[in-house]
Structures are given as C-alpha cells and as structure tokens.
Amino acid sequence: MRRSLVLVAAALVAVGCGASSEGPDYPQEGHMYSQTPTGPAANCPMAIRSTDLEVIDLDDGVALEFEAHGDHDVVDLRNRTRNLASLHYQNASGKPGQPIYGVAVRNVEGGARIELRPSNPHDIGAIQRQARADRDIMLTGFCDGLALR
Secondary structure (H helix, E strand, O other), X not given: OHHHHHHHHHHHHHHHHOOOOOOOOOXXXXXXXXXXXXXXXXXXXXXOOOEEEEEEEXXXXXXXXXXXXXXXXXXXXXXXXXXXXXXXXXXXXXXXXXXXXXXXXXXXXXXXXXXXXXXXXXXXXXXXXXXXXXXXXXXXXXXXXXXXX
16 A cells, blocks of 8 residues: 555656646746746736736826835836736727827836826826726736726
C-alpha cells in the first residue's frame, strides 16, 4: 500500500512537471508577475490586486486614474494602462454608436491616467457615464466587456 502511494505521488509530480510553463493571464492570490503577462490580463490594470481606480470628471471629458500601492507594481500598471488605452479606447473611438474622442495616457504619482476628450462637447456626459460603467466592470479585476467599445 505504501509503495502504491509513493508511485502515485511520483506520477503526479511527473505530470505536474510536464505541464505548460506558461502561467495564467490573470492574477492568482499572492502571486506577483515577474514579467508582463500576455492575453487579456496584459491590458487590464485592475488585474494587479494592489490597484485603485478613480473616475474623474474633467470639464472637457473624463479621466480614469489607476494607482498601484506597491512600488514594484507601478511600471507594470503603467504598461497595462497604455495597453488598455491603445487596444480598447483608441479602437472604440468613432465606432458605430460611439462618440469620437481623443485619448491621452499620462503618468501620475503611483500609476497612470487615461484621459478621454470627446470632439463634440455634447458627448461629454455620455463619455463620463460610460467611463463609470467601465470602472464598475474593471473593479471585478477584468477588462472584458467594457462599455466604451
């Protein structure tokens, strides 16, 4: 019986060692990425567990400000914020049903900020509401299904 348990344990270790070396593209509890992941998490600043998100109304648009609470997370957060701005917000501008808006990414203390400014001032309220809907989605730790598409 003891020998059988040893063989089963050895087989499990061998199978585990043969598994893919690629890690998941979502954060695991207590896991810090040693490099920027690929896939959806690479574009989501909120996949970093120490991140806060604030939506700030601007006179001419809205800002989504991401702040990391660990110095080691700031560079990763800024990279993810730029990816999100590039792949999501810049591609969404002007699509059917979406206003045309300018997108800027700025570094802020402890993180980064995406600023969205519609070309038509009548779209400011819509952009601000959509940014809040995006915040609510991102607070779950994911960026799939954002309102501004």
